Amino acid sequence: ADAAPSDPEPPKLTIFAAASLKTALDEIAEAWRDRTGGALALSYAGSSALARQIEQGAPADLFVSANAAWMDRLDAAGLLREGSRRDVAGNALVLVAHRDGADPAGDSAGDPAPETLAPGADLVARLDGGRLAMALVDAVPAGIYGRQALTSLGIWEATAPHVAQTDNVRAALALVATGEAPRGVVYATDATPEPRVRIAGVFPAGAHDPIVYPAAAVADPAATPETVDAALAFLDFLSGPEARAALTRQGFALPD
Amino acid sequence: MGLSVDIRHDFGGPGGFSLDARFDAPPGVTALFGRSGSGKTTVVNAVAGLLAPREGRIALDGEVLFDAACGPRLAPHRRRLGYVFQEARLFPHLSLRANLAFGAWFAPGRAAPGEFDRVVEMLGIGPLLDRRPGALSGGEKQRAAIGRALLSRPRMLLMDEPLAALDEARKAEILPYLERLRDAAGVPILYVSHAMAEVARLATTVVAMEAGRVARAGPAAEVLSDLEAAPALGLRDAGALLPGVVAAHHADGLTEVEVSGGRLLLPRMRAAPGTRLRIRIAAQEVILSRTRPEGLSALNILAGEVVGLRVGEGGGALVQLRVGEDLLLARITRRSAAALEIAPGAACWCVVKSVAVARTDVGRATG
Amino acid sequence: MGLSVDIRHDFGGPGGFSLDARFDAPPGVTALFGRSGSGKTTVVNAVAGLLAPREGRIALDGEVLFDAACGPRLAPHRRRLGYVFQEARLFPHLSLRANLAFGAWFAPGRAAPGEFDRVVEMLGIGPLLDRRPGALSGGEKQRAAIGRALLSRPRMLLMDEPLAALDEARKAEILPYLERLRDAAGVPILYVSHAMAEVARLATTVVAMEAGRVARAGPAAEVLSDLEAAPALGLRDAGALLPGVVAAHHADGLTEVEVSGGRLLLPRMRAAPGTRLRIRIAAQEVILSRTRPEGLSALNILAGEVVGLRVGEGGGALVQLRVGEDLLLARITRRSAAALEIAPGAACWCVVKSVAVARTDVGRATG
Amino acid sequence: MQDGGVWLDPATREALALSLKVALWSTLCALPPAVGVALLLARVRFPGRALLNGVVHLPLVLPPVATGYLLLMLFGRRGPVGGWLEETFGLVLAFRWTGAALAAAVMAFPLMVRAIRLAIEAVDPKLEAAAATLGAPRWAVFGLVTLPLILPGVLAGAVLGFARAMGEFGATITFVSSIPGETRTLPAAIYALLQSPGGEDAALVLVAISVAVSMAALLVSEALASRVARRIGAG
Amino acid sequence: MQDGGVWLDPATREALALSLKVALWSTLCALPPAVGVALLLARVRFPGRALLNGVVHLPLVLPPVATGYLLLMLFGRRGPVGGWLEETFGLVLAFRWTGAALAAAVMAFPLMVRAIRLAIEAVDPKLEAAAATLGAPRWAVFGLVTLPLILPGVLAGAVLGFARAMGEFGATITFVSSIPGETRTLPAAIYALLQSPGGEDAALVLVAISVAVSMAALLVSEALASRVARRIGAG
Numbered sequence A: 001a002d003a004a005p006s007d008p009e010p011p012k013l014t015i016f017a018a019a020s021l022k023t024a025l026d027e028i029a030e031a032w033r034d035r036t037g038g039a040l041a042l043s044y045a046g047s048s049a050l051a052r053q054i055e056q057g058a059p060a061d062l063f064v065s066a067n068a069a070w071m072d073r074l075d076a077a078g079l080l081r082e083g084s085r086r087d088v089a090g091n092a093l094v095l096v097a098h099r100d101g102a103d104p105a106g107d108s109a110g111d112p113a114p115e116t117l118a119p120g121a122d123l124v125a126r127l128d129g130g131r132l133a134m135a136l137v138d139a140v141p142a143g144i145y146g147r148q149a150l151t152s153l154g155i156w157e158a159t160a161p162h163v164a165q166t167d168n169v170r171a172a173l174a175l176v177a178t179g180e181a182p183r184g185v186v187y188a189t190d191a192t193p194e195p196r197v198r199i200a201g202v203f204p205a206g207a208h209d210p211i212v213y214p215a216a217a218v219a220d221p222a223a224t225p226e227t228v229d230a231a232l233a234f235l236d237f238l239s240g241p242e243a244r245a246a247l248t249r250q251g252f253a254l255p256d
Numbered sequence B, C: 001m002g003l004s005v006d007i008r009h010d011f012g013g014p015g016g017f018s019l020d021a022r023f024d025a026p027p028g029v030t031a032l033f034g035r036s037g038s039g040k041t042t043v044v045n046a047v048a049g050l051l052a053p054r055e056g057r058i059a060l061d062g063e064v065l066f067d068a069a070c071g072p073r074l075a076p077h078r079r080r081l082g083y084v085f086q087e088a089r090l091f092p093h094l095s096l097r098a099n100l101a102f103g104a105w106f107a108p109g110r111a112a113p114g115e116f117d118r119v120v121e122m123l124g125i126g127p128l129l130d131r132r133p134g135a136l137s138g139g140e141k142q143r144a145a146i147g148r149a150l151l152s153r154p155r156m157l158l159m160d161e162p163l164a165a166l167d168e169a170r171k172a173e174i175l176p177y178l179e180r181l182r183d184a185a186g187v188p189i190l191y192v193s194h195a196m197a198e199v200a201r202l203a204t205t206v207v208a209m210e211a212g213r214v215a216r217a218g219p220a221a222e223v224l225s226d227l228e229a230a231p232a233l234g235l236r237d238a239g240a241l242l243p244g245v246v247a248a249h250h251a252d253g254l255t256e257v258e259v260s261g262g263r264l265l266l267p268r269m270r271a272a273p274g275t276r277l278r279i280r281i282a283a284q285e286v287i288l289s290r291t292r293p294e295g296l297s298a299l300n301i302l303a304g305e306v307v308g309l310r311v312g313e314g315g316g317a318l319v320q321l322r323v324g325e326d327l328l329l330a331r332i333t334r335r336s337a338a339a340l341e342i343a344p345g346a347a348c349w350c351v352v353k354s355v356a357v358a359r360t361d362v363g364r365a366t367g
Numbered sequence D, E: 001m002q003d004g005g006v007w008l009d010p011a012t013r014e015a016l017a018l019s020l021k022v023a024l025w026s027t028l029c030a031l032p033p034a035v036g037v038a039l040l041l042a043r044v045r046f047p048g049r050a051l052l053n054g055v056v057h058l059p060l061v062l063p064p065v066a067t068g069y070l071l072l073m074l075f076g077r078r079g080p081v082g083g084w085l086e087e088t089f090g091l092v093l094a095f096r097w098t099g100a101a102l103a104a105a106v107m108a109f110p111l112m113v114r115a116i117r118l119a120i121e122a123v124d125p126k127l128e129a130a131a132a133t134l135g136a137p138r139w140a141v142f143g144l145v146t147l148p149l150i151l152p153g154v155l156a157g158a159v160l161g162f163a164r165a166m167g168e169f170g171a172t173i174t175f176v177s178s179i180p181g182e183t184r185t186l187p188a189a190i191y192a193l194l195q196s197p198g199g200e201d202a203a204l205v206l207v208a209i210s211v212a213v214s215m216a217a218l219l220v221s222e223a224l225a226s227r228v229a230r231r232i233g234a235g
């Protein structure tokens, strides 16, 4: 399924991808280039902006979204290549806590083991009067998932007044990392590499919709067959072992 | 021909002002004379097109510049009037040289060769040409503003107190230039001034304004020798204009001028014999005598006949005399008038010090 | 006591200018006289503290205002000098009333009651008080600027051509006020002007500048009757100052003034008998005669003796005469000088028209 | 969202009120220091002048997120300035509308300074000199002459600042996040709506509200400015 | 990323070059219309004046995302203006650096207009009247008197606009995305780095570069401005 490495000049692909995938995708793109010699232009932005741009005829060959809703919308508008959509990665939500300067080494050895949040858990008490940092709970995927999770645990009502919402999940992480907020709900992929936070809790399975990153080829009637082929090939590559390894390294879960 | 102004305008606000000016200015120099706040600048602004009067009409040489009723309103830049503003209004970002050249860039035709240098030299601003206006003295700015207007080759000059900030010596250099413009180039001038000596020297027509109205207008010689007009123009400045012809130059530095009533000796002037002049004789510099006085240092003694007498409120009196075919004014005390029995018809000798006819009071006659 | 100026300063740039001025101005009015560009405004700016000269020292009544070497540089606002600028410099955002009151807000002590109204009336700006400067005529602005400086209760007045934009009638109202300031309030004045009549009337001291240097400085009576200084001050403006005392007022509108050489009849003035005056007699308004002339309308004939004679380049000559204890200048023609055999020692009659002693030429004597 | 329903939607009303409060306070509080800095930059040559000028312009150059991040580092509870403020004055900025106002003020500051500085540079120093000769000490010259003359510039700065504050989003949300009723301003609400598919219409309504408010502010400022200009007149 | 390594990183160099190109072009192209609009607003009373004034200020008031969204709707390939431009002139803005320049220009426009307008309002109309009496037609009065006198304001506007363009991010990324080499400017690169774990240090380096460039522009503009001011002098 891989494109032949001997292709004289493989077409350049433009990929619109959710910004949270940057590190992993940069690595995968490197590998793809090594493998096929094909150039990739990766445009990272919020899923909403990218989806809208695709609606407006952006020159994207592939779209990797951070949530299903925007992909659904493109799908409904007939902007995706039939049958090309697939989930390429998954993620998990975690509750992070600020790790105090007392542990400059930043390794997680001394941290208490993360607890699994139980229904009715008193999150507010753990905030100690501070705020719970989350991404926008009705707009940004991480926030939407987080709200779902807290709702299903039956503690959203009680927690909501203490939530500080940010425009993206990284900003929520920053609030915890700087100690501004004692707790935050972020992706596991963001939490793990940040030395200033520790994972304080995980959510029970099924507490929120599965977090998936769908990818699809954009339907462009003007596209050359080579481009379409290359796009489909890259989609396959994304689901391939090399890409999976890279995603795992960044902490992403893999779709079944 | 000439400028014809007939406008009405009102400024609102506290202590508002309303202007109602109507006068005709034949070619030559028209002096706008009047106290501060009487509306002189307002009239000039209307002529220049910088102010659209509420009502009325302005025409120059038959061309309508402005007509509030319906007709054309010629844009200021199409009027081609060189305006010397009361405040210099030089362009602060341009050198003096560029300021002077500004008008010439837009004037049709080509400048007379050497004109620039001539004007610069007359105004004494040669060493300053590369300076910016910010680094000039008050009088230097004023001179530059005069130069800028002159060099724009205007078809009429509007000068709002152009010489107020200048010393006598400089005035004496600029006035002959303006005279030449008036006579040789035939450029009409609307000239605002408080200084009667300037006005008398230049003006062919005098328009006296009072509180927004034209109090008196007419040919200079007539208005200036008019007993009735004298108070309006300022008694201290009263004085008649005599036409004369240069007769001869004498070796001892005097020039002899023939006037209708005899001969006058004036300080040497450069005009060639035969040149026609206008000589202003200030009323207060004339001494009257019923007998011919002898042995005075005053060289000019003319025979005259009293035409009119106007006794003022103070101790003074103004006497109008016919000298030859012209009229002369003399300002004397009431006591002298009584002592000398001055009355219409009385024969009198008029003593005029030769030097009292100041250089700036001698103008070349027009036409 | 008084103002003492001793400064050097250079302006760079094209056609640069360098100032080297040294003069003492005793209390009273010091007239700074000189051609355009001679450095008058620069000197005044230095005194006001708006310009720090490169070198030198300025002191007022013993207090050092400026010393380039080391000493104090008093900030302008601490100098309390009321400056009437050559351009009016009114505050455009304030009404005329607020402009006038501005200085008073910062002056120590309280204003004399009625002072505001008095100044406003003298300047004729009463109806304009609620206007903004943008809606004033040139002369009105200038008057407001004078009022603003006067009302700041300064310990000295700096006036840079304050009356240049005003008509004679208005000048005649302002000058007595300045005289009163000089005499009654003892406010010294540094007064820049081109008009000799103004200078002569007011000045106790005259400083004549030429190209950045002080050409002549001294008491007004001395400088103005000096044969040698006359060309520097302008021949046309030459004239002596005579001290006098009001003797009587006559019913026919004349006032009799006693001078050292006799009695003069002048137009009625408001001064009470006994008031000491200074009377300027312009050189060109004096007629000389070797015999006493009779039957002239001129009422004032003084006996004098020729002290000096200076024959000019043109046809004129300047004669200095002793009249009583004072000096008088007369400007006559060379021809007359020869005819009358004018030479030092010669006895002469000086004819002065009473009305030739203009109102603005009569000043109250200081001290 | 139904027609007209926005006015009844308490969340929208809350966001609008908050935006207004934040914009007004940030403008009012930033104006005096902006005048001061503009004066410094326009009139005084001092060693750190270029640096100050640069720092003032920083928020313009930096992506708002970066500015917000810097603010967080400095003015957060654990930041050096934020901690000090809390200890000494009990003033908390983090997660409060005051922090939003600070972020808005910081973002608006360069615009205000520029406008005011331009106005100061246009003032004729001769008028100030005249005031000094009349005995006015420096502060009086500033208050009675300079300030009235630069009023149009100050107004322009204020309106620019207000508009900028109304639109500020990136730095604010990064610094104080978006807490309904405390720091959720109109732009944050608009952003949130634009993030979800189908939120465009509701977002447009908010945009319209925000535009309307700013237009009103603009009109008021224009009216004021033309009044001031008329007072100053042609000089 | 190693010390100094940024200069060698082609992606960074690309982003920097692109940012400079976008900022320069947007400033240059926006300046003349900004002068025109400023003139209109300062000098002419016409019916749509308040509206124009409002529209000019819009990008300041709206969250950049909203502006970007509006731009996308209008100037996108399928937008009414974008489609027309492409058909008639073959000019494509969407997802090109030209689009980034447009976004930056739109965001910078209100700042430029304000600065220039303030300068225009400070010009003494008496000088323009004087020029007219000397025979200068309107265009010449503008070119020879007004324009030189407002040059400091135009410069200030240009530098504000340039700085804003260097920092513009929200509208740009929403309108033209962040395509390497085409529309990925420094701020977009900074954003992307901040989105990925561990990207902060690299982001800081980019911030430093961006700040350095803008400071340089600032210094140049200040030098130019003080030169112009010296030429105009005290009047």
Ligand SMILES: Nc1ncnc2c1ncn2[C@@H]1O[C@H](COP(=O)(O)OP(=O)(O)OP(=O)(O)O)[C@@H](O)[C@H]1O
Binding pocket: B128, B134, B135, B136, B137, B138, B139, B140, B165, C011, C012, C013, C016, C017, C034, C035, C036, C037, C038, C039, C040, C041, C042, C043, C086
């Ligand atoms: N800032 C400056 N830079 C360079 N030269 C200057 C500057 N200011 C004044 N000058 C020059 O200094 C000289 C004296 O100027 P000043 O203003 O003192 O003259 P003034 O005697 O007041 O003349 P006026 O009667 O015309 O007002 C002039 O030649 C003028 O050009």
Ligand SMILES: Nc1ncnc2c1ncn2[C@@H]1O[C@H](COP(=O)(O)OP(=O)(O)OP(=O)(O)O)[C@@H](O)[C@H]1O
Binding pocket: B011, B012, B013, B016, B017, B034, B035, B036, B037, B038, B039, B040, B041, B042, B043, B086, C128, C134, C135, C136, C137, C138, C139, C140, C165
């Ligand atoms: N814009 C204005 N608004 C209101 N009144 C004005 C305005 N401009 C001028 N005036 C008034 O109109 C009158 C005439 O002004 P103008 O400038 O024509 O006087 P002027 O004769 O030139 O006086 P000056 O000799 O003092 O220059 C003055 O009383 C002045 O106050």
Ligand SMILES: [Mg+2]
Binding pocket: B040, B041, B042, B086, B160, C137, C138, C139
């Ligand atoms: Mg006037």
Ligand SMILES: [Mg+2]
Binding pocket: B137, B138, B139, C040, C041, C042, C086, C160
């Ligand atoms: Mg001067």
